[in-house]
Amino acid sequence: MENKAHAIAAGLFLLLLGLALAASVAWFQGDRTARVHYTVVSRSGVSGLNLKAPVKLRGVEVGFVDSIGFDPQDPRQILVGIAVDAAAPVSAATHAQLGLQGVTGLSFIGLEETATNAPLQRAAPGARIPLQPALLDRLATSGPLLIARFSEAAERLNLLLSDDNRTQLGRSLQKLEQAATDTSQLMTALQPGARALPGLLKDADATAQRATAALREIEALAADGRALTQDLKTRVAVLDQLGGAAAQLQASTRNLELALVGDTPPRTRPLVTDLSAASRSVERAAQGLGDQPQSLLFGRSPPPPGPGEPGFAERLKEGGR
Known part of the structure; x- marks a missing residue:
């Protein structure tokens, strides 16, 4: 009996200890x-x-x-x-x-x-x-559409890489290589010109400056020429007036000569003759100034050479030309 009591007590103790441990674990893990x-x-x-x-x-x-x-x-x-x-x-x-x-x-x-x-x-x-x-x-939902598009892209890529297209692409690459070679040769040929370009630009600049100076001189000469032309016009107008006056003088002299021929005394006839000669001289001088108005400034030019005179043969050659 005593052994049974000790066994029951030990069993109860173990049971209570297990329940306490389970409660502790549940408490800490809760x-x-x-x-x-x-x-x-x-x-x-x-x-x-x-x-x-x-x-x-x-x-x-x-x-x-x-x-x-x-x-x-x-x-x-x-x-x-x-x-x-x-x-x-x-x-x-x-x-x-x-x-x-x-x-x-x-x-x-x-x-x-x-x-x-x-x-x-x-x-x-x-x-x-x-x-x-x-x-x-999302990939699973759009997967069929992605596969269809990928298949279409593969077909187009296969069509793009057909034999004819590959051959044409090869020719294009060859032409591109030839163009690159030609471009390299052209660049090599242009290098001397490119090196000389700065000097040419300097020469062009200097030429432009000289041309500008020449244009300014031409403008100055043109202004002087306009002034000279105006002066010549003025002198020609004076010569025209002089010629008109000489013509009037000659006409008056002739009328006077005609009027006095019949009834002029013998003493006055030489005077009339001298007046007529003077008027003709004035007329010739006016006509000469009208033909060569520049002689008033630069002097009268010599007459052209005649037969046997120096320069006549050259004159004939120039006239033949």
Whole structure:
């Protein structure tokens, strides 16, 4: 009896000790953090997502998944319940995405804000957060279209790289190489001219300066020529007046001679004759000045050489030409 009592006491002691240890472990492992529950709404798959999967806000773990199920009102939607730390800044503009946990194939829920510059407005407890498709989901959705476009691009590339096009491309490359060679030769030929170009520019500048000076001299000569022409015109007008006066004098003398021939005494006839000769001399002088008005300035030019005189043969040659 005494041995049985000791065995029962030892068993009770061990049982109480185990219960105490279990209570201690439960006490230390218990989650006493204040949580706020939200619902993540997904219209695509949530593969790799399990209960107790972590929930991260901008990479910081702030909660876990506590439920996964279909929406009773719309079976095409999946409702994922998450428990998030009450201190986590979950805003009304937050959206969710699935992320992979390394190479395990398991997923977690990542929360991101759409507008990070806007003032923080916390989401109400129980609010629904949309789940945006991940990169792999978008690739899976647009995969057939991408494959079709890739196939079309491959066909066009195959058509572009046909035998005829490759041959034509080879000819074009040969012509391009020949053009490059010709250009190199042309540049080599132009190098001496390019070296001489500065000197030519200097000569052209000096020539332009000389031409400017010559133009100024020509303008000065033109001004002098205009003045000389005006002077000559004035002198010619004077000569014309002189010629007119001589003609009037000759006419008057002739009239006087005719009037006095009949009844002039013999003593006055030599005087009339001298007046007539003087008038004719004045007329010849006026006619000579009219033919060569420049003789008034530069002197009378000599008459052309006659037969037997020096220069007559050259004159005949020039006249023959």
